Amino acid sequence: MLGQPVNLYWPSFFWGLLVLASFVGWGSAIARLLVKPVEGRPEPHLDWGLLAGWGMAWTLAAGGILAWTSLASRWMLVAFVLFGAGIWIVRVFRYPPQVRNDGHSRWGACFALLLLLLIWYAPAVALQQFNSPDDFVAYLPFARRLLESGTLLDPFSFRRLQSLGGQSLLHAITLCFGGENNANLLDCGLGPVMMAGLLFGVLRAQRSGLYWSIATVALFLLMPVPRANVMSQTTGVVLLFTLYRTLLPGTIPGRWQRLLVTGLAAAGVCALRSSFYIAAFIIVTGGVMVVETTRPGNWRGAVVSAAKAVAFAALFVLPWMLLSYRSSNSLLYPFMRGTHQPGFEAFSAGLSGIQIAAFCARVLTQTNVLMLLIASLAAALLYRRPLSLLMVFAALVTGITLAVSLTFGDPPILYRYLHPVLFAAVLAACSLPFGDAWRQSPQWKRQACIGVLILVSPYLLACASWGLQRQTAALASLPSQISGQTMFVSQRELQAYRQLQSAVPPSAALFAAMDKPSLLSYQKATVYGADVVGACSLPPGLPFFRGPAAVKSYFKAVGIEYLAYTDFEVALPLYNRRHWVEERDTSATMWHSWAPYFLDLMDNLDQLSRSERNVRRFDALRLIRLE
Numbered sequence: 361m362l363g364q365p366v367n368l369y370w371p372s373f374f375w376g377l378l379v380l381a382s383f384v385g386w387g388s389a390i391a392r393l394l395v396k397p398v399e400g401r402p403e404p405h406l407d408w409g410l411l412a413g414w415g416m417a418w419t420l421a422a423g424g425i426l427a428w429t430s431l432a433s434r435w436m437l438v439a440f441v442l443f444g445a446g447i448w449i450v451r452v453f454r455y456p457p458q459v460r461n462d463g464h465s466r467w468g469a470c471f472a473l474l475l476l477l478l479i480w481y482a483p484a485v486a487l488q489q490f491n492s493p494d495d496f497v498a499y500l501p502f503a504r505r506l507l508e509s510g511t512l513l514d515p516f517s518f519r520r521l522q523s524l525g526g527q528s529l530l531h532a533i534t535l536c537f538g539g540e541n542n543a544n545l546l547d548c549g550l551g552p553v554m555m556a557g558l559l560f561g562v563l564r565a566q567r568s569g570l571y572w573s574i575a576t577v578a579l580f581l582l583m584p585v586p587r588a589n590v591m592s593q594t595t596g597v598v599l600l601f602t603l604y605r606t607l608l609p610g611t612i613p614g615r616w617q618r619l620l621v622t623g624l625a626a627a628g629v630c631a632l633r634s635s636f637y638i639a640a641f642i643i644v645t646g647g648v649m650v651v652e653t654t655r656p657g658n659w660r661g662a663v664v665s666a667a668k669a670v671a672f673a674a675l676f677v678l679p680w681m682l683l684s685y686r687s688s689n690s691l692l693y694p695f696m697r698g699t700h701q702p703g704f705e706a707f708s709a710g711l712s713g714i715q716i717a718a719f720c721a722r723v724l725t726q727t728n729v730l731m732l733l734i735a736s737l738a739a740a741l742l743y744r745r746p747l748s749l750l751m752v753f754a755a756l757v758t759g760i761t762l763a764v765s766l767t768f769g770d771p772p773i774l775y776r777y778l779h780p781v782l783f784a785a786v787l788a789a790c791s792l793p794f795g796d797a798w799r800q801s802p803q804w805k806r807q808a809c810i811g812v813l814i815l816v817s818p819y820l821l822a823c824a825s826w827g828l829q830r831q832t833a834a835l836a837s838l839p840s841q842i843s844g845q846t847m848f849v850s851q852r853e854l855q856a857y858r859q860l861q862s863a864v865p866p867s868a869a870l871f872a873a874m875d876k877p878s879l880l881s882y883q884k885a886t887v888y889g890a891d892v893v894g895a896c897s898l899p900p901g902l903p904f905f906r907g908p909a910a911v912k913s914y915f916k917a918v919g920i921e922y923l924a925y926t927d928f929e930v931a932l933p934l935y936n937r938r939h940w941v942e943e944r945d946t947s948a949t950m951w952h953s954w955a956p957y958f959l960d961l962m963d964n965l966d967q968l969s970r971s972e973r974n975v976r977r978f979d980a981l982r983l984i985r986l987e
Contacts, residue, residue: 409557413602526631551594582827623672894957
């Protein structure tokens with residue numbers, strides 16, 4: 361469990377597989393209700409990857425309702441998963457998978473595919489790759505907050521404001537029986553498995569050879585993911601590719617059914633991360649119009665259908681928006697700034713128009729971005745698939761928007777934000793020249809595809825080599841994950857957190873600038889995380905550069921009586937005084953503009969710890985009661 365120094369590899373391993381079965385089960389229920397079955401089979405025949413994508417989208421939609429109503433607690437989420445897994449079990453027994461035999465060893469190939477997926481899943485169950493300023497302070501506490509309080513309210517958290525909360529809900533689900541060390545299970549384990557299933561399904565639907573399909577899936581799995589924390593990367597790829605596949609002609613024959621599931625998938629995309637909003641809107645509106653305008657003169661009906669799909673998406677994402685408003689006074693950040701404080705600049709470096717254009721060029725001409733854009737754009741143009749071309753266009757617009765909006769960021773950081781949209785476009789476009797499409801292609805088109813492949817082959821070989829090294833290292837870590845994990849927290853540290861919290865009355869509110877707030881209980885008190893100091897706070901806004909008396913008056917005015925923090929001399933980087941002094945004196949990035957806020961709060965809390973009468977120490981932790 362979160363906040364417990366125990367090894368939970370095997371409980372998390374099997375629970376993760378049950379979560380995957382739940383996604384497939386809920387997706388099959390959607391298919392049974394909305395997709396007409398083929399003749400001679402009482403259930404629609406759709407591959408498990410697409411069903412899992414739909415199931416994940418439905419989980420996010422239902423989870424939004426539960427979180428908004430404060431019902432997304434541990435046992436409610438467990439019941440939801442078990443119900444979905446039960447649907448899958450019933451489906452398997454009633455309609456067992458059909459394995460065709462065309463002279464190849466089908467079962468052997470399917471076993472190879474299963475083994476391939478487990479190679480990615482098993483080493484991710486307890487993969488200890490974290491970014492303490494992001495994961496320890498924001499994303500892990502979000503999951504525990506959901507599991508214990510059933511909702512996600514944190515008006516002081518900048519990361520909470522920036523996301524509707526979908527990824528945190530998925531983390532909470534996968535961590536129902538896991539600890540902090542299992543936080544990578546979702547995006548590094550389940551995400552690649554689902555992505556592989558989606559890609560394998562579309563390749564087989566195009567009648568690509570079984571072994572070619574497996575090899576292609578393996579190649580795409582080896583492509584590097586620019587992951588810095590446990591926030592959405594592969595889950596974004598999964599839902600964006602699910603949205604694309606939902607829009608493909610023939611997937612869902614009924615018009616309103618197709619629009620409904622399209623809206624569901626788009627809502628799931630938006631719930632994950634704010635940087636996906638624009639791509640989801642472009643893909644939904646453009647995709648529906650592409651599908652609906654197959655007949656000349658039908659553009660008005662296509663516009664109406666696109667509006668309906670957007671309306672369905674808004675309906676499914678509305679609970680998350682209402683929850684965001686409850687938490688941070690914003691229905692949809694950054695369009696509503698909510699608790700984001702005026703004067704705190706988080707994104708813009710104040711560049712001129714020419715400088716912004718040059719920065720956009722730097723972002724889009726990075727090797728990773730350029731190679732993936734070339735490959736996807738060439739495939740989409742050669743095979744004249746409007747939906748695939750639309751995916752590439754959405755990625756390009758997303759990249760430009762990120763570059764214009766986040767001029768404080770470095771191009772590699774922006775590539776990390778762009779990657780899920782861009783890689784989903786790569787999957788959509790580069791899966792085209794397979795199977796029947798390749799066999800029916802004229803000679804010149806095949807030669808053009810081979811030429812593009814030769815052009816990007818050095819990049820692909822480098823990616824494959826790096827991916828093999830990465831996965832080999834992950835597999836080598838399996839024994840230590842299973843039997844010798846480094847615990848997230850020591851007994852001494854955990855004892856200090858527990859003693860501190862026991863000194864706070866259950867009805868009190870606590871403001872915490874601590875290294876590992878996931879060790880706190882969110883059932884026993886109202887806990888507000890400091891997160892990015894100065895970015896967000898309850899009205900009228902946390903005062904800065906006005907001394908400790910103003911800070912004390914503010915906290916008491918908003919009903920916060922207790923302040924807790926980790927000793928700023930020994931804390932991890934986010935709340936470490938030396939770190940922020942260096943950023944203030946040497947950095948030229950956004951950290952330089954943030955440093956004065958962090959240092960001011962540190963100074964004020966230290967002064968309050970000397971001036972207030974009720975101050976307690978628990979190892980490296982400090983607790984101040986304001987009087």
